[in-house]
Amino acid sequence: MNKHYLIKGDVFKVLPTIKNKIDAVIVDPPYNTANKNTKILKGRKARSSDFGKWDYFSNNDYLKFTEEWLKLITPILKENGNLLVFSKLEYISDIKRIYERLGFKHHATIIWHKTNPAPQIRKNGFLSSCEAILWATHGFDNKKISYTFNFSKQNEMHNFIQTPICMGRERTAHPTQKPKKVIEHLMRIFTNEKDLVLDCFAGSGTLAEVADSMKRNSINIENDQEFFKIMKKRLKDIDGVKVLNIKS
Numbered sequence: 001m002n003k004h005y006l007i008k009g010d011v012f013k014v015l016p017t018i019k020n021k022i023d024a025v026i027v028d029p030p031y032n033t034a035n036k037n038t039k040i041l042k043g044r045k046a047r048s049s050d051f052g053k054w055d056y057f058s059n060n061d062y063l064k065f066t067e068e069w070l071k072l073i074t075p076i077l078k079e080n081g082n083l084l085v086f087s088k089l090e091y092i093s094d095i096k097r098i099y100e101r102l103g104f105k106h107h108a109t110i111i112w113h114k115t116n117p118a119p120q121i122r123k124n125g126f127l128s129s130c131e132a133i134l135w136a137t138h139g140f141d142n143k144k145i146s147y148t149f150n151f152s153k154q155n156e157m158h159n160f161i162q163t164p165i166c167m168g169r170e171r172t173a174h175p176t177q178k179p180k181k182v183i184e185h186l187m188r189i190f191t192n193e194k195d196l197v198l199d200c201f202a203g204s205g206t207l208a209e210v211a212d213s214m215k216r217n218s219i220n221i222e223n224d225q226e227f228f229k230i231m232k233k234r235l236k237d238i239d240g241v242k243v244l245n246i247k248s
């Protein structure tokens, strides 16, 4: 049976308490996307860009926040561990620079193309249909270390993945829920069965659900009470789930 720890608490309080060595971090942090001027379409609140207070930073605070949580995962990720970080396109080089300063090696940026992005009501700009996933590995200072990279077929290994944003039965009330298909793709390439995978901004628990279906173990951290409830409900039928509460 695979194990999945759901930890309710702040990433900055929880990460220093983790003693396990992590095989891979696949993480979808706040994007700093929220925009108070965004028009909310009736019945399509989940597609607005104003996701909530957790996604509001000034630019400098966002970079500081990113550096601080990346610093905390550095000691717990195994020496050959993979790091996958979701980001909006505008922050790719900032995040890359931050983790390179911490000793990570950047390998590639993967583009996720959403086939059903929010429409451009005013028709004065592009639809925001692409997000980035940055891939780096840990512990490469002049050493030959092999990392997990499960190459399948040439036509499946483009640095591009295309899916709709999640809809229908897969969709929870979390406003920025990632489709399982995207996480499954990353899980297949960057991890193996029995690995321990960390998602320190877990939201609705997409990573844990995918990890269990693919026989991986996971640690999932989320500090928002409502999102944590959504995650617990979503994963209630998985036997290996253990819920922990770290006081903020």
Ligand SMILES: C[S@@+](CC[C@H](N)C(=O)[O-])C[C@H]1O[C@@H](n2cnc3c(N)ncnc32)[C@H](O)[C@@H]1O
Binding pocket: 009, 010, 011, 012, 028, 029, 030, 031, 054, 174, 176, 177, 178, 179, 200, 201, 202, 203, 204, 205, 206, 207, 221, 222, 223, 224, 227
């Ligand atoms: C982009 S969402 C993740 C969505 C997730 N991938 C899914 O599929 O549902 C980022 C999450 O990070 C959480 N978060 C923000 N700041 C946090 C912090 N300091 N500690 C723990 N969680 C935090 C937010 O509440 C939000 O649910």
